[in-house]
Amino acid sequence: xxxxxxAQAGSFESSDVLILVEPVEKGAGRIIELKSIVMQQFGDDLxxxxxxxxxxxxxxxxxxxxNDKGALxxxxxxxxxxxxxxxxxxxxxxxx
Amino acid sequence: xxxxxxxxxxxxxQGSVYGADxxxxxxxxxxxxxxxxxxxxxxxxxxxxxxxxxxxxxxRVNHIDTPFGLEDLKQIVPLQPNAxxxxxxxxxxxxxxxxxxxxxxxxxxxxxxEHMKVHVMIETALGVQNVYDIARxxxxxxxxxxxxxxxxxxxxxxxxxxxxxxxxxxxQIVMAAKACKIDVFDTVFVDVENEEGLREEAEYIKKLGxxxxxxxxxxxxxxxxEVFTPTELEIRKAAKIVKAFExxxxxxxxxxxxxxxxxxxxxxxxxxxVLEMADIDVESL
Amino acid sequence: xxxILQREIPEELEGIGKLEAFEGAFSKLKKxxxxxxxxxxxxxxxxxxxxxxxxxxxxxxxxxxPRNGMTVSFHHHLRGGDNLVYEAIKILADLxxxxxxxxxxxxxxxxxxxxxxxxxxxxxxxxxxxxxxELGKAxxxxxxxxxxxxxSHGGRVRSVHTGKIKxxxxxxxxxxxxxxxxxxxxxxxxxxxxxxxxxxDSWYAKQVIVVTDNIVDYPCVPQSITQNYIDYVVKVDSxxxxxxxxxxxxxxxxxxxxxxxxxxxxxxxxxxGELKEGFSFQVGAxxxxxxxxxxxxxxxxxxxxxxxxxxxxxxxYGVDMLNEGLFRSIFDVQSFDAAVSSSLLDNxxxxxxPAGLYANPFNCGCMTNKLDIVVLGALEIDTxxxxxxxxxxxxxxxxxxxxxxDTASGANxxxxxxxxxxxxxxxxxxxxxxxxxxxxxxxxxxTERGICVNPQKPELKxxxxxxxxxxxxxxxxAEEVEGITGKAKPIETTERVVGIVEYRDGTVIDVIHQVKE
Numbered sequence: 100x101x102x103x104x105x106a107q108a109g110s111f112e113s114s115d116v117l118i119l120v121e122p123v124e125k126g127a128g129r130i131i132e133l134k135s136i137v138m139q140q141f142g143d144d145l146x147x148x149x150x151x152x153x154x155x156x157x158x159x160x161x162x163x164x165x166n167d168k169g170a171l172x173x174x175x176x177x178x179x180x181x182x183x184x185x186x187x188x189x190x191x192x193x194x195x
Numbered sequence: 196x197x198x199x200x201x202x203x204x205x206x207x208x209q210g211s212v213y214g215a216d217x218x219x220x221x222x223x224x225x226x227x228x229x230x231x232x233x234x235x236x237x238x239x240x241x242x243x244x245x246x247x248x249x250x251x252x253x254x255r256v257n258h259i260d261t262p263f264g265l266e267d268l269k270q271i272v273p274l275q276p277n278a279x280x281x282x283x284x285x286x287x288x289x290x291x292x293x294x295x296x297x298x299x300x301x302x303x304x305x306x307x308x309e310h311m312k313v314h315v316m317i318e319t320a321l322g323v324q325n326v327y328d329i330a331r332x333x334x335x336x337x338x339x340x341x342x343x344x345x346x347x348x349x350x351x352x353x354x355x356x357x358x359x360x361x362x363x364x365x366x367q368i369v370m371a372a373k374a375c376k377i378d379v380f381d382t383v384f385v386d387v388e389n390e391e392g393l394r395e396e397a398e399y400i401k402k403l404g405x406x407x408x409x410x411x412x413x414x415x416x417x418x419x420x421e422v423f424t425p426t427e428l429e430i431r432k433a434a435k436i437v438k439a440f441e442x443x444x445x446x447x448x449x450x451x452x453x454x455x456x457x458x459x460x461x462x463x464x465x466x467x468x469v470l471e472m473a474d475i476d477v478e479s480l
Numbered sequence: 481x482x483x484i485l486q487r488e489i490p491e492e493l494e495g496i497g498k499l500e501a502f503e504g505a506f507s508k509l510k511k512x513x514x515x516x517x518x519x520x521x522x523x524x525x526x527x528x529x530x531x532x533x534x535x536x537x538x539x540x541x542x543x544x545x546p547r548n549g550m551t552v553s554f555h556h557h558l559r560g561g562d563n564l565v566y567e568a569i570k571i572l573a574d575l576x577x578x579x580x581x582x583x584x585x586x587x588x589x590x591x592x593x594x595x596x597x598x599x600x601x602x603x604x605x606x607x608x609x610x611x612x613x614e615l616g617k618a619x620x621x622x623x624x625x626x627x628x629x630x631x632s633h634g635g636r637v638r639s640v641h642t643g644k645i646k647x648x649x650x651x652x653x654x655x656x657x658x659x660x661x662x663x664x665x666x667x668x669x670x671x672x673x674x675x676x677x678x679x680x681d682s683w684y685a686k687q688v689i690v691v692t693d694n695i696v697d698y699p700c701v702p703q704s705i706t707q708n709y710i711d712y713v714v715k716v717d718s719x720x721x722x723x724x725x726x727x728x729x730x731x732x733x734x735x736x737x738x739x740x741x742x743x744x745x746x747x748x749x750x751x752x753g754e755l756k757e758g759f760s761f762q763v764g765a766x767x768x769x770x771x772x773x774x775x776x777x778x779x780x781x782x783x784x785x786x787x788x789x790x791x792x793x794x795x796x797y798g799v800d801m802l803n804e805g806l807f808r809s810i811f812d813v814q815s816f817d818a819a820v821s822s823s824l825l826d827n828x829x830x831x832x833x834p835a836g837l838y839a840n841p842f843n844c845g846c847m848t849n850k851l852d853i854v855v856l857g858a859l860e861i862d863t864x865x866x867x868x869x870x871x872x873x874x875x876x877x878x879x880x881x882x883x884x885x886d887t888a889s890g891a892n893x894x895x896x897x898x899x900x901x902x903x904x905x906x907x908x909x910x911x912x913x914x915x916x917x918x919x920x921x922x923x924x925x926x927t928e929r930g931i932c933v934n935p936q937k938p939e940l941k942x943x944x945x946x947x948x949x950x951x952x953x954x955x956x957x958a959e960e961v962e963g964i965t966g967k968a969k970p971i972e973t974t975e976r977v978v979g980i981v982e983y984r985d986g987t988v989i990d991v992i993h994q995v996k997e
Contacts, residue, residue, distance in 0.1 A: 112203070112204075137903065139874060139972070140873065140904075141965075144966050168903070170204060171204065171208055171904060171965065173237075173243065173245070176240050177204075177233070177239070177241075180240075181233040185232070190266075209737060212737070212740060214740065245964070413737075413739070414734070414739060
């Protein structure tokens with residue numbers, strides 16, 4: 100998947116996660132800024148899940164700014180997928 | 196049946212715990228136009244992850260003629276929820292077109308056509324006029340519901356709170372559903388704080404013949420369940436009638452009296468329906 | 481050493497002394513007496529017609545001759561509006577007093593402003609039934625040199641009787657008081673209701689100051705606190721924020737999840753066999769616990785059942801049930817809202833009781849022993865039904881033991897209500913961070929995802945199943961929850977014990993380790 104533009108998905112509501120996607124130069128790698136209210140308990144799990152999802156979309160270079168309010172794994176996957184698809188301009192949403 | 200906004204993770208993950216018979220994960224009116232994509236993806240992931248045990252799951256997709264309808268079908272049909280709810284169905288041609296699309300998607304995924312049911316929503320004057328033909332178009336259609344807000348708007352009703360304006364439509368839709376022997380659900384009651392109003396409306400539509408009512412807040416479940424669950428008195432009376440019927444049947448008598456009132460086949464049928472709604476096994480009587 | 485719940489307890493802790501391990505809810509009680517000696521209350525003398533009135537709180541405190549290492553006590557009946565604890569500690573700190581043991585019946589977020597005095601050596605130890613907010617965070621991080629002690633409401637009374645808590649100075653807020661120190665919380669501009677937790681302080685403290693914003697003509701009626709125990713009386717402009725002290729009514733939650741859990745809990749209670757004519761009842765002050773009262777009220781009306789008494793912390797909802805004739809009386813150790821104060825004042829069947837009568841295990845019978853049904857909350861519950869109501873998901877102290885273990889051990893039917901997980905944090909789990917109430921005291925857990933009966937109560941399970949209520953194995957529920965949330969990493973702590981959790985009988989049921997930064 101080729102990222103073309105900045106995009107975001109999700110919200111600051113409880114049990115949701117807000118994810119901002121920013122395209123970066125090729126070779127820059129995955130730059131992930133993760134904040135979570137359950138960092139201590141699930142921080143590692145969250146990172147593992149996000150990397151796995153990025154693998155699925157074949158994305159090696161990206162900046163992600165993630166603010167998690169205790170989202171369950173399906174919500175994390177859904178918000179990331181939404182943000183990435185918006186960034187790739189496969190679909191539209193907020194912050195085109 | 197509890198409506199859950201499709202873009203709200205907190206509500207989606209808890210949908211099944213409130214004691215509603217079914218949940219309706221909504222991609223249509225409960226989702227803002229610029230979040231349709233997010234809701235679709237979220238509902239898809241939730242359907243795969245959360246067990247809605249003991250709860251029938253229906254997904255309401257956007258109308259096929261909106262920019263979101265086709266993509267909704269493509270994403271949701273392969274996940275085969277118990278049912279798909281189609282909004283604003285107006286004509287037979289329309290339902291034909293949508294069902295063909297659904298079957299095409301199912302074929303692409305090697306899925307059977309029988310598993311997932313289809314609910315149609317009647318929300319316009321034209322839909323009300325065509326409801327019987329729509330309802331009987333396919334055996335996949337196993338429920339109709341009325342969308343009161345949209346219908347009132349379509350009828351250009353200014354004050355619609357008392358339900359007078361949509362009364363004809365309610366009755367017409369019930370009749371069409373009964374003719375096709377399928378379920379029929381009433382519209383939502385929007386004033387969440389007004390418990391008495393909800394109870395009155397639920398009692399009224401139960402009398403009209405509706406199978407159930409859509410709700411928008413878990414707090415409404417209890418009232419609607421109370422109205423639709425037969426009272427102990429009703430159950431006892433029904434049990435008495437059914438038992439008397441079994442006794443008389445053995446002796447070859449078709450019409451008899453219970454507590455001084457005539458009982459014949461239709462009365463027995465209604466009694467059986469009461470027991471079914473109360474989850475009572477006739478064999479156990 | 482390990483206690484009976486397999487928690488590692490140090491033999492001895494500097495600042496507390498030798499510790500005794502918890503051996504079961506009734507292991508000490510069943511002997512019929514308390515092994516520790518009871519210390520005598522202080523003897524005092526006063527000449528007739530000499531005045532107790534001091535112009536300022538500072539003057540009164542000076543007269544008590546404060547010293548380093550003293551123990552100062554307060555009640556928490558001012559709830560979220562309390563400013564007195566801060567005012568008093570500030571005066572002591574300004575006088576240069578160090579090494580104070582703060583023995584408050586409970587500490588809330590209203591007490592956040594005293595945090596600096598935790599850091600500068602003014603306060604070095606805390607005894608309380610609950611600690612929250614900034615203070616709870618700081619003590620879990622180890623800000624105090626001596627370990628803090630969490631006790632139950634009943635356990636606090638025992639600790640004062642045994643001299644474990646030796647109160648040098650009690651500073652007691654009242655919403656009305658006379659010149660001799662007869663005092664009450666039942667009326668006045670800052671009325672807060674019952675003074676139940678303050679009674680023991682007035683009887684046992686070496687010196688007692690009554691502080692009020694409302695001096696009334698002698699004698700002050702009712703006498704919640706009586707003059708024969710009071711050394712000094714101070715009139716101040718304000719004891720705190722009256723809107724938070726005497727504010728509003730406690731409303732039943734509108735949160736669908738809490739209501740759903742409460743509805744299920746009411747079904748459980750209805751079919752438990754305990755909801756019968758003359759039953760006694762206690763619920764918590766908020767969330768799902770209070771909401772249970774709403775459904776019980778409905779069932780009582782439907783089935784024409786009348787209860788005997790409501791106990792404990794009292795909300796206006798309980799008062800409504802008394803006024804409707806659903807219960808004969810209320811025994812009130814702590815009032816939660818303004819409507820309760822007026823009922824306490826006006827209704828002879830609404831009775832103020834001291835904490836010892838409410839919950840102290842070591843007397844001829846506290847009222848929690850007469851409870852039929854209690855509904856309690858939980859921050860966490862493990863698969864052996866052990867409950868944590870003190871430490872939050874990050875390991876900080878953010879709750880209260882309160883009357884949890886007292887009522888749980890006394891009631892015939894103890895119901896715990898909580899969601900199975902909150903946000904992404906599992907509540908029902910294999911192991912809780914801190915045990916406050918032992919699982920043996922809990923009969924049934926009600927969550928939105930299942931109802932679990934303690935295996936020690938097969939007859940309760942049978943009652944529920946006969947009524948068509950599905951019962952789930954708590955281990956199965958915990959696994960289900962972990963399946964949804966994922967497996968949470970345990971809280972990281974150091975070896976250092978920063979606090980202990982005392983069971984009501986004075987043994988140690990758990991310790992609290994320092995949270996790693």
